[in-house]
Amino acid sequence: MAEIIAIASGKGGVGKSFLSSSLAQSLTAGGHKTLLVDADLGGANLHNFLGYKVPPMGIYNFLREKTNINDIITQTPVGVDFIAGSGDILGMAHITKVERSRFIDKLKNADYEFIILDLGAGTSFNMIDLFNLAEKKIIAMNSEPTAIENAYGFLKIALYRHIERYLSSEVQFDEINRKLRNKSATYQNINSISEDIATVDQNAAEEISKFIESYKVGIVLNMVRFKKELNVFYGFESIIKKYLRISVEKLGFIPYDESVGESVRLMLPFYSSNRDSGTAACIDDIHQLLLEKL
Ligand SMILES: Nc1ncnc2c1ncn2[C@@H]1O[C@H](COP(=O)(O)OP(=O)(O)OP(=O)(O)O)[C@@H](O)[C@H]1O
Ligand SMILES: [Mg+2]
Numbered sequence: 001m002a003e004i005i006a007i008a009s010g011k012g013g014v015g016k017s018f019l020s021s022s023l024a025q026s027l028t029a030g031g032h033k034t035l036l037v038d039a040d041l042g043g044a045n046l047h048n049f050l051g052y053k054v055p056p057m058g059i060y061n062f063l064r065e066k067t068n069i070n071d072i073i074t075q076t077p078v079g080v081d082f083i084a085g086s087g088d089i090l091g092m093a094h095i096t097k098v099e100r101s102r103f104i105d106k107l108k109n110a111d112y113e114f115i116i117l118d119l120g121a122g123t124s125f126n127m128i129d130l131f132n133l134a135e136k137k138i139i140a141m142n143s144e145p146t147a148i149e150n151a152y153g154f155l156k157i158a159l160y161r162h163i164e165r166y167l168s169s170e171v172q173f174d175e176i177n178r179k180l181r182n183k184s185a186t187y188q189n190i191n192s193i194s195e196d197i198a199t200v201d202q203n204a205a206e207e208i209s210k211f212i213e214s215y216k217v218g219i220v221l222n223m224v225r226f227k228k229e230l231n232v233f234y235g236f237e238s239i240i241k242k243y244l245r246i247s248v249e250k251l252g253f254i255p256y257d258e259s260v261g262e263s264v265r266l267m268l269p270f271y272s273s274n275r276d277s278g279t280a281a282c283i284d285d286i287h288q289l290l291l292e293k294l
Contacts, residue, residue: 001108001109002035002107002108002109002110002111002112002113002114002115003113003114003115003135003136004104004107004108004114004115004117004133004134004135004136005023005114005115005116005117005134005135005136005138005290006039006116006117006119006130006131006133006134006136006137006138007019007020007023007116007117007118007119007138007140008119008127008131008137008138008139008140008154008158009119009121009139009140009141009147009150009151009154010121010122010123010139010141010147010149010150010151010152010153010154010155011121011141011144011146011147011150011151012120012121012122013121014140014141014142014147014222014223015140015142015222015223015254016040016118016119016121016140017038017040017045017046017048017049017118018049018222018260018270019138019140019220019222019254019283019286020036020046020049020116020117020118021036021046021049021050021080021118021269021270021271022049022270022271022280022283023116023283023286023287023290024036024080024082024116025078025079025080025269025271025272026271026280026283026284026286026287027114027116027287028078028079028080029079030284030287032113032114033081033111033112033113033114034080034081034112034113034114034115034116035073035081035082035083035107035110035112035114035115035116036050036080036081036082036083036116036118037059037082037083037107037115037116037117037118038055038058038059038082038083038084038085038118039059039085039117039118039119039120039127039130040085040118040119040120040121041059041085041086041095041120041126041127042120042124043120043121044058044084044085044086045085046082046084046085046118047082047084047085048264048267049264049269049270050076050078050080050082050269051076051077051078051267051268051269052076052084052267053267055084055085055086056074056082056084057071057072057074057084058072058074058083058084058085058086059072059083059084059085059086059103060085060086062083062103062106063095063099063102063103069106069107069110070110072084073110076269077269078269078271078272079272081112095126097129100126100129100130104130104133117130117134119131123153123154123157125161128154128157128158128161129161131154131158132158132161132162132165136218136290136294137216137217137218137294138217138218138219138220138251138290138294139151139154139155139217139218139219139220140219140220140222141219141220141221141222141232141236142221142222142223142224143221143223143224143229143232148232148235148236151219151236152236152239152240152243155217155240155244155246156243156244159190159212159215159244159246160180160187160193161180162215163180163193163208163211163212164177164180164181166208166211167180167197167204167208170204172200172201173197173200173204176193176196176197176200179196180193188243189242189243189244190212190243190244190245191245193208194208194209209245212244212245212246213245213246213247214247215246215247216246216247216248216249216294217240217246217247217248217249218248218249218250218251218289218290218293218294219233219236219237219248219249219250219251220251220252220253220254220286221233221252221253221254222253222254223254223255223256224253224254224255224256225255225256229253230253233250233253236248237250249289249293249294251286251289251290251293251294252282252285252286252289253282254279254282254283254286255278255279255282257277257279259274259277259279260279271283
């Protein structure tokens with residue numbers, strides 16, 4: 001079965017699509033059979049990073065026309081297999097849970113080692129659930145305070161939803177689940193959830209602690225201009241450990257590079273056309289750590 005790598009951020013415009021497309025090219029170049037999927041259901045534009053002005057056939061065709069999954073895979077000139085998103089914004093933003101499961105099921109059974117999901121910004125349940133089902137979870141961010149805050153917010157909602165799913169089969173946790181579902185942060189941190197669970201069932205609280213500690217995410221800092229920005233990694237990691245208690249792997253950074261935007265304008269996929277650049281080397285390093293640590 002293929003392993004799913006999901007790339008999310010919370011804040012928009014931090015470089016999820018650039019990172020997804022570049023990692024797909026790096027993994028493919030490294031001999032790992034990889035399928036890149038535009039899962040930004042409301043604002044698909046990953047095709048722009050692969051040299052396409054308009055999306056080729058994609059998810060929409062699969063869901064609405066019951067097309068075979070193999071028929072919607074585009075072999076791109078850079079060797080990456082690709083499933084495009086939809087230009088039909090309203091149609092795709094409302095994909096149902098059943099449709100989503102059918103699609104993911106087909107992806108998992110497709111003949112690939114890795115499936116990369118480029119997720120949309122924000123914290124819609126579609127994005128959160130796609131993130132949570134991935135074997136490898138990556139958060140992209142830059143060093144702006146809003147990006148850091150939104151990355152934290154995204155992880156918090158994703159983790160709470162993950163716990164809620166875990167507890168949902170037991171009636172005794174109904175009240176806790178109701179509070180977990182409340183996005184306006186009824187629980188300020190993970191310890192207060194654990195304490196509530198312990199008042200209901202001490203053994204369950206211990207199990208939940210293990211469950212939380214096994215939730216692991218990789219972080220990538222993008223658009224780095226100054227070395228001191230790398231301190232963001234340490235600050236973010238300590239906040240996550242303190243308030244959410246999940247494990248964080250620093251997968252690496254990508255410098256701010258004018259050629260990224262330039263290559264989108266020229267319709268040339270960045271990684272493959274700048275193979276010898278320092279930026280491509282950073283992407284290869286992220287690829288290595290992703291395989292070793294996540
Ligand atoms: N390392 C970088 N250096 C310079 N420009 C970059 C870098 N990474 C991304 N960009 C540029 O920043 C813009 C946003 O990147 P991208 O579309 O990948 O972000 P995103 O997180 O996928 O956005 P969205 O939330 O809208 O999906 C693009 O114009 C891209 O060319
Ligand atoms: Mg994007």
